[in-house]
Amino acid sequence: MDRQFYHTGQFARMASVSIRTLRFYDKVGLLSPSGYTEAGYRLYTDADFWRLQQILALKFLGFSLEEIKACLRVGPSGLRESLQIQHCMLMERKQQLDKVLQALEETQRLLEVNTQDWSAILHVIQVIQMQQDNEWRKKYLNDEQLQKMDELSRASYTEEQRQQIAERGKNFTEADQVEASRRWSELGAELKRLMSINADPAGPEAQALAAQWNAMIASFTQGDPGITQGLKNFYGNLGKMPEAERPIAMPYSKEEWAFINQMLAAYQQQH
Template sequence: MDKEYMTIGQLAKKMKTTVRTLQFYDQKGLLKPSMQSEGGRRLYTYQDMVQLHQIQSLKSLGFSLDEIKNQLEVLDTPQQVAHVLNQQASLIQEKIKQLTKVLQDIENLKEEVIQMQSVDFKKYADIIVNLQMNNDNYWVIKYFDEKTMDHIRQHFNQESGQEFINRFQQLSQKILDLQEQGVDPLDKRVRALAEQFWKMVEEFTKGDMSLLPQLMQFEHLNDNHNLAKQQNKVNAYLQPALGLYFEKAGIKFGDE
């Protein structure tokens, strides 16, 4: 056998695949042998071997054989080979990024499952949805009771829920910015934000004030998540302005 050629068996062994797979690639037009021997045996070159590596790399990334066939490029010059390798590297980096995200989501869900100390598949599903939304506050779900979770499921979908979270976080940041600037809690700017804050609470509860205890429990959390720390700071800073707003609006709670 000429040293420039390999039999199908030799190529399969070098690339850790099977003869049947290479035969299938030949039938599909993915990897045709460069020539055939007088006896009809498929013969492959080292260029074919590099082409096979390209196919294997794309296949490992989840591409279908039809998609791979459309992406295969000619490998006749060093520039063409380098271009293909650059493309493969970029695809692999993106896949690593995706898999890293999936792995982190799994680890986060596992941590929540352990902390909940009870089996609740509805909450697991809610946590998964929030992880897919890249909502860093997914962990809050474990603190909500079933009534609150049913309320959220009923009144918010993935899009509207994310939009509400974004608005609430933006409002909270404005409040914290005033606090960091040393603005008096009863300043008109703080009072205006306190009113917006309460309007958002009303928007969330849809008028069901029995949900308030669940929303206010952040004050008692020893959680290290930034949201708990941030919300405690917001609540404490807004308390005077909210008290004044409630008084002027005639809003009373409990037996007041």
């Protein structure tokens, strides 16, 4: 059956987007037309329309362009993982906003009785500050998991290194954690894609991933060789623990770790 083709203007009207948006998505590699006329005009198909709807849906949910690319590339399994992260983040934000709204409503009621009640206003400020508290970690790990994480940390880093990490962590917010999780999820999706096509760990695609991988690790270690070794110790010690006793799951399989090590070793040789 012949495919139905649409010129840019037709396709833009059908999808309720601007022609400028379509050109931008083509430029950044999100959505390229399926063909061109002899005069060089873009032609889109129904399949392009479905891909555009996916892009718009993910954009509406707050995904960045790079995250959208990763979701479309890895397929449903990677998309489910990304949506789960996004869902958790939005639910957390909703709970924060609900508490702030409740405090605001209580303050409004109090100010109807006493317009000079500054304690009510200070209460709102305190509630907002509490929602930004750096104790967010406790919401994701129970007491037992936190204790095991501390034991792993003590076995992997020196006390001086632990103090350095703790000092840096004072400015590391929940939003930073969500962003880091998204970034690692994106890199993990690319890792799975490369392994699925039997890519060479020393090849250009894997080495591009290695560069991003090293940059993410460096953002944590700050280039400190001791902390870098401690990070390796941490995951080594985590891997030695019985699976049921681990405070967090190992992020990669043995095969994936092997690919990662080969990829990073090749990157170090080339740089």
